[in-house]
Amino acid sequence: MPVAGKVPVAGEVPVAGKVPVAGEPVAGEALARYLREQATEFLRALRQHRESSTEEAAEPALALRAAARRISGALHTFRPLLDADWSDELRTELAWLSGTLAREHAYASRLDRLIGALHRLSPSGPGPGRSGSVPAQHGGLTVGAAKAGALIERQLTLARTRAHSTALQALGSSRFHAVADGVAVLASEVPLRRDASGHPLAPFAADVEARLGEAVAALPLVRAGHPYNAEALLHGLGADAAPESQDAPWHQVRLLLRLHRYAQETNGTEPGHDLRLLGAGQALDRHRDASGAATAAASAARTPRIAPATAYALGVLHADQRHEVEAARFAFQAVWRRAPDRAVTTP
Amino acid sequence: MPVAGKVPVAGEVPVAGKVPVAGEPVAGEALARYLREQATEFLRALRQHRESSTEEAAEPALALRAAARRISGALHTFRPLLDADWSDELRTELAWLSGTLAREHAYASRLDRLIGALHRLSPSGPGPGRSGSVPAQHGGLTVGAAKAGALIERQLTLARTRAHSTALQALGSSRFHAVADGVAVLASEVPLRRDASGHPLAPFAADVEARLGEAVAALPLVRAGHPYNAEALLHGLGADAAPESQDAPWHQVRLLLRLHRYAQETNGTEPGHDLRLLGAGQALDRHRDASGAATAAASAARTPRIAPATAYALGVLHADQRHEVEAARFAFQAVWRRAPDRAVTTP
Structure with a gap:
């Protein structure tokens, strides 16, 4: 290389x-x-x-x-x-x-x-x-x-x-x-x-933060803020890739949030100072994990020659994890709304 | 007869x-x-x-x-x-x-x-x-x-x-x-x-209301108030009767709520006046319906010789309806908390 x-x-x-x-x-x-x-x-x-x-x-x-x-x-x-x-x-x-x-x-x-x-x-x-x-x-x-x-x-x-x-x-x-x-x-x-x-770091960090803000603004946060909106299971029995495509913008925000945290670190801000960002990141980690787990359960259900009882349990498990996805979105929007001014983050 | x-x-x-x-x-x-x-x-x-x-x-x-x-x-x-x-x-x-x-x-x-x-x-x-x-x-x-x-x-x-x-x-x-x-x-x-x-009706109606109050107090309302608590699917793959036994106290409150509403009607109160009781009743109707639907999906999954894909879909459907059960409980506790003084109900 x-x-x-x-x-x-x-x-x-x-x-x-x-x-x-x-x-x-x-x-x-x-x-x-x-x-x-x-x-x-x-x-x-x-x-x-x-x-x-x-x-x-x-x-x-x-x-x-x-x-x-x-x-x-x-x-x-x-x-x-x-x-x-x-x-x-x-x-x-x-x-x-x-x-x-x-x-x-x-x-x-x-x-x-x-x-x-x-x-x-x-x-x-x-x-x-x-x-x-x-x-x-x-x-x-x-x-x-x-x-x-x-x-x-x-x-x-x-x-x-x-x-x-x-x-x-x-x-x-x-x-x-x-x-x-x-x-x-x-x-x-x-x-x-x-x-x-000669260049300050702040504009580059601000650029990341702006991209993060735009990506969050594009998320369906109002819907996510209504508990039990049943969005995460929508089309869950449809085409195989349906839930994954719905998760993608959230995964993207997760990556931008991390990038934003690292940019803050570079600027000398301890990430632990911003509990809001930490909580938001944890919610999106949970979102990612549950999304992957739900896909794994669905994929296991496509194993040939499994018993109906096994398939049924995998269906329940899939739906359970999709609801975890929905719960993680709810948690994210709750954390994100909590302190919109982010007074704590600026050192 | x-x-x-x-x-x-x-x-x-x-x-x-x-x-x-x-x-x-x-x-x-x-x-x-x-x-x-x-x-x-x-x-x-x-x-x-x-x-x-x-x-x-x-x-x-x-x-x-x-x-x-x-x-x-x-x-x-x-x-x-x-x-x-x-x-x-x-x-x-x-x-x-x-x-x-x-x-x-x-x-x-x-x-x-x-x-x-x-x-x-x-x-x-x-x-x-x-x-x-x-x-x-x-x-x-x-x-x-x-x-x-x-x-x-x-x-x-x-x-x-x-x-x-x-x-x-x-x-x-x-x-x-x-x-x-x-x-x-x-x-x-x-x-x-x-x-x-010679007897007023009010004490008898109050007795029903007291029984209703006791039955509601025995419900796990704090837990139900945490969105996505995953309670309704707890043991959902366990013994067949597990979810039903968890639903019984809610069904009981539904019946007492209805009895309370009828007692109010007898006393000359229009039930429409108390939006809180109406909302609570609707939430518990939804709870009952989703509970029955979840049981029907689980029972269909026990049909002999069904395909694994069918069983999987029924598992997803069962879990979906159990989450509706949970959503209905959340809705009930939200309505119930809304106006604890019930000032509207007394004519």
Whole structure:
């Protein structure tokens, strides 16, 4: 991969030696510091991941992904301040990496969520994590819940195992080594444009915030604010992709919200200060998780030759998770409305 | 049936000739007037029902049941003012009659509700009332929705037809003629106790209201007030009767609310004046309907040899209706909290 091998183009200057003007952090310096910090964190997590057993590797993998997302976010938001080609390429590669690493975790948490939901739906049904071990109870439906749990566990465990192999393969690939080298460059010498330090960071961050605001404004928040609006299950038995297309704008807001949070971090704002943004992000994480879980239940129901009782349980489970989607939207709009002036966020 | 043949016991006096004291309606007189009105309405609806074709019979049947419920409610609430044996017996027979007449209507509206829900869940799925006529569309799930609609239509139409026959049979039976004769007695001469006119009606109505208040207080209203609490689907895949047992206290409140409304009517309060009680009643009607529809979907899923796609659609439908149950509880608690002083109700 060319990322690491590429020499920073002419015009880029390391910012480290510059002196801040009038006590305000110079734009380029703040950005470079943030990128260096995150790159260092990435390399630390990578080292820790390499030294961990499979059981211990989950935490460093999370840290690695968090740092990758933050680097990628800063490269995107403050793109005009950076060497564009170099950072675009690193961003693409970081997206590939965090996507690859995220999959294993996503399947694991989807399994937990679905088995947890089955447990709630069927008290004598599958316990968390060992659905197959509980003998079928009285009544066809509880048998169905147990069988549905076993089927989901089988399918998601297989998907997770495959994702684990793919992640291991990725971490050993030359493509990954190129990414790591690129991040290592970032840790020592950020490829800022020559005129970067003259620009303040705020307009770029404000741009992200404006895009976030527009995306939120396009959401059906009034409808989401009416509890039990039954929107999330609308057309839930229609064409297979119907619920997913309805979820997409919410997923988009989730990504923009994260980008906005990272831009705030770059500006030196602690994200913990803005409880509203945190709550909104948590609601959209839940939205994303429930949406994925509902799709997994629907997809398990398309397994050939399953018993009707299993299919019935998967239908109930699908609808349950679609209602979780709706609940997450309700939670999001409630959090979002709470403090529209966002007085807390500006430091 | 002995109702009609029974001669009012000694101690009963017709109240018609009594003079109201100080402009206030005498208790016995108000009660007798209400019972006479409802008995007259019962007989009018019965006559209309006999003269109607099958298509036109639905409206008089509703009126017949409404009058039967009101008579029964008044006999129950103001029991101490009436000849107890006579009114208990008429009440039992009225309950049998309205139960028998209600079934056909319940199956019809349950079918409408479920086909409507399937239509919402599957845009290319079954249209209202003719699920079987739409050809199966793309994707297993839409086929499933169409098949689920056809199955439910078959089962509920059969149940409805049977209920219709049973109702016709009941209306031609000597048991029914005895009830009608009992109501005819009521229309001319209410079997009040000799000392009834001395008692005010208010304490009896207050007693019903107190029972209603206690029953509402025992409901999990705080939980119901949290949108998307997922309570209604709790154990939804467990033992078959799990959701029904959770619904019972709400059904009980529905009946007490109705009894309370009828007691208000007897006291001369127009029920339309209390929007809060009307709204609460509507929410609990919706609760009852959704609960029955959810049970019908679950029961259809236990039909032997159905396709997995059909069972899946029925699972989604069941969960959808259980969420309607939850939505109705949310609506009830919102209405109930709205005006706790009930200033509007006292005339």
